[in-house]
Amino acid sequence: MNRQTFSREGFITDLSRRILEPEEVIGGEEGVKYANRKDDRTLTFRMVAFDVVERAHLTVDSRILEVCCGAGQLVHELSKFVKPQNIIAVDGSKELIEIAKSRYGSDGIRFEVQNVHDLNVPGNFDCVVCKDSFHHFPDPKTAIVELMKPLKNGGLLYIFDLVRNASDESINTRQSAILDDHEAMRFLRSVNASLITKEFIQVVSELGLNIEVIYPLTYSEANKKNNEESIKLDKIKEINTADLFAVYLLRN
Numbered sequence: 001m002n003r004q005t006f007s008r009e010g011f012i013t014d015l016s017r018r019i020l021e022p023e024e025v026i027g028g029e030e031g032v033k034y035a036n037r038k039d040d041r042t043l044t045f046r047m048v049a050f051d052v053v054e055r056a057h058l059t060v061d062s063r064i065l066e067v068c069c070g071a072g073q074l075v076h077e078l079s080k081f082v083k084p085q086n087i088i089a090v091d092g093s094k095e096l097i098e099i100a101k102s103r104y105g106s107d108g109i110r111f112e113v114q115n116v117h118d119l120n121v122p123g124n125f126d127c128v129v130c131k132d133s134f135h136h137f138p139d140p141k142t143a144i145v146e147l148m149k150p151l152k153n154g155g156l157l158y159i160f161d162l163v164r165n166a167s168d169e170s171i172n173t174r175q176s177a178i179l180d181d182h183e184a185m186r187f188l189r190s191v192n193a194s195l196i197t198k199e200f201i202q203v204v205s206e207l208g209l210n211i212e213v214i215y216p217l218t219y220s221e222a223n224k225k226n227n228e229e230s231i232k233l234d235k236i237k238e239i240n241t242a243d244l245f246a247v248y249l250l251r252n
């Protein structure tokens with residue numbers, strides 16, 4: 001299928017193949033810029049948090065590990081449902097972890113600099129979450145194995161990510177809504193680095209694991225009701241570009 005090309009800040013998409021981002025961990029100045037991006041995705045963080053709680057059947061006493069937590073917005077939202085003392089959030093970027101600690105450290109969440117390829121956490125989590133980050137991993141198979149390890153028996157790995165098979169229309173809607181050129185370029189680079197849903201399913205089946213795929217992304221009625229006002233105000237119209245994202249659920 002011939003794909004449209006999109007270009008921002010010198011990056012031109014080639015959606016016929018996976019092109020990895022230049023860096024895996026977002027450190028240094030780029031990390032600080034990422035944490036302070038103008039593109040407001042608060043609604044997504046709220047809806048994903050609600051979705052995680054629903055799909056993993058979490059209670060206030062459940063234990064959550066977020067890998068690639070960035071500046072900590074998702075765990076901040078999750079801590080409204082689950083005791084913050086039961087949440088560990090890690091990222092390979094020391095700059096992002098410093099920012100997460102300064103913004104949400106007082107919630108009681110434990111933030112640590114840790115790489116997905118070398119996790120040092122307990123193995124008793126009800127849910128491991130990885131949001132908007134899987135496309136950074138050069139070797140998807142190894143990453144899935146690492147993300148499954150900290151789960152307790154019956155625990156859920158929840159991966160939310162962009163997909164390269166998103167429609168040209170949705171990619172265009174989203175990138176034109178991002179006014180800052182650098183942020184829009186980062187978005188296009190991330191789409192180009194992401195897996196096609198079929199590729200993701202293939203990797204999981206090679207590992208002999210079961211997977212449930214939510215694609216295009218859909219949220220429950222309860223979730224939409226809970227965020228009704230913010231959905232009306234959402235400038236990015238993320239809810240209308242559901243084919244940009246997939247949720248992959250893997251049970252241990």
Ligand SMILES: C[S@@+](CC[C@H](N)C(=O)[O-])C[C@H]1O[C@@H](n2cnc3c(N)ncnc32)[C@H](O)[C@@H]1O
Nearest residue numbers: 024025026068069070092093115116132133136
């Ligand atoms: C696009 S950001 C998403 C951050 C956050 N989950 C969010 O939704 O805002 C990707 C994150 O993955 C982190 N990351 C990438 N590769 C990593 C690795 N191998 N180990 C730990 N963190 C990693 C980056 O540092 C960055 O914070």
